[in-house]
Amino acid sequence: MDEKMMEHKLSLVSLDQSSLTSNLPSIGDDNEVTLETRDFSPEHLLLKIESFSLLSENGIDKIESSEFESDDNYKWKLIIYPNGRNTEDGANHVSAYLAVENTSNLDAGWEFNAVVSIFLFNHKLDKYAFKKGQRRFHLINPEWGFSKFIVKETLTNPSNGYLVDDTCVFGAEVFVAKNKGIRECLSFLKVTDSCKRELKISKFSELENEWYSEEFNDGDHKWKVCVYPKGIGAQKGSHVSIFLHKVGFSSSKKVEADYSICMKNRYGYVYRKSNNHWFSASNRSWGWPGFIPIASMKTSGFLVEDHCIFEVEISIRAILRSIP
Structure with missing residues (x-):
């Protein structure tokens, strides 16, 4: 034996x-x-x-x-x-x-x-x-x-x-066991404050391509706003397109955010659109291809002396991150 x-x-x-x-x-x-x-x-x-x-x-x-x-x-x-x-x-x-x-x-x-x-x-x-x-x-x-x-x-x-x-x-x-699985932690946040930024675009009618704002922070998160003055895709030539863009993903894999973008015309009227989205490394931008008709920018008073001002407001609701 x-x-x-x-x-x-x-x-x-x-x-x-x-x-x-x-x-x-x-x-x-x-x-x-x-x-x-x-x-x-x-x-x-x-x-x-x-x-x-x-x-x-x-x-x-x-x-x-x-x-x-x-x-x-x-x-x-x-x-x-x-x-x-x-x-x-x-x-x-x-x-x-x-x-x-x-x-x-x-x-x-x-x-x-x-x-x-x-x-x-x-x-x-x-x-x-x-x-x-x-x-x-x-x-x-x-x-x-x-x-x-x-x-x-x-x-x-x-x-x-x-x-x-x-x-x-x-x-x-x-x-x-060869641990090749994904480990994640999903955290829900109690929203008490929001991040607000006022942004100004000068010489709006002279812009041919997209316009990016400077980076701004919401706690540990960085953002940019991207504007296509002459639109993008199917809305090209008819609407202004606006997108919120998440900058950088480190330990955070996904971030859920409520956000809104508004414009105020010279008469005090506020034009606002709101959205909710999970931002990730593969899906960093989300917004509106047809945010507002290009014609309305002038006729409704949103464009004054060829510049416009709009406000972005962001509230982080949840974070999905990798854990060791």
Whole structure:
């Protein structure tokens, strides 16, 4: 068996899966974990324990494997408690745990998710029985496993096939989830104040292309206003087009804003349009292609001595940002 095991060769048994499960003694009583079996040995660690009966005689209640490395370059140890980890949840059982090693070399605030499997070889059936679970490992909780991995009497009874010639073999596999997912935080803000800016465009009729205002701040957010005096797209030649433009995106991925742009004519009449939009790096500008007819600029008194004045008001309602 040892040569087969150490060479990681497949070992086929002339029993179907249902027959195997019904003949295999139950491993532990961790009800949330389903017992599984397979032919091939664990990928990352095999730990052979000889003279198992001498552990209790010599007062050895904890066995640690050498440090091993999983495919993701994290360091681990397998820890076996032959008499259970403690009297409350491991009494009359063998406990088995996997622990992250060299945590001082990991980044501050480290954490990751891993699928953990702990194995015990059954010599009689030439199969590996194992328990598997998923766990989030982090600085406060760098160790996880099964307090009731196997009933000690089940393991030590040679007829069950786990202990042969006073020797048993444990194993371990760990696969860390590659965390490529997006992590975001959505914050809703209580709107108490708004940002207001008055902007002036001189020599309006002489402008051929777009006009950008200077940047202005609303707290941590920067904005510009873009005006097309002769319109844009389908409104070109008939309407003035106006857009609010978000400048820069750092940790903020999206910003939801209520905003309005108004113009006051020489008679005191206010022409206003309002909108709400989620601004993002791929959608920085939003506004009105047909804000006001070009003809109305003069006839309605919004253009005085070839300049116009308008006011922008912005209220941030929510921020969606990336988190580490």
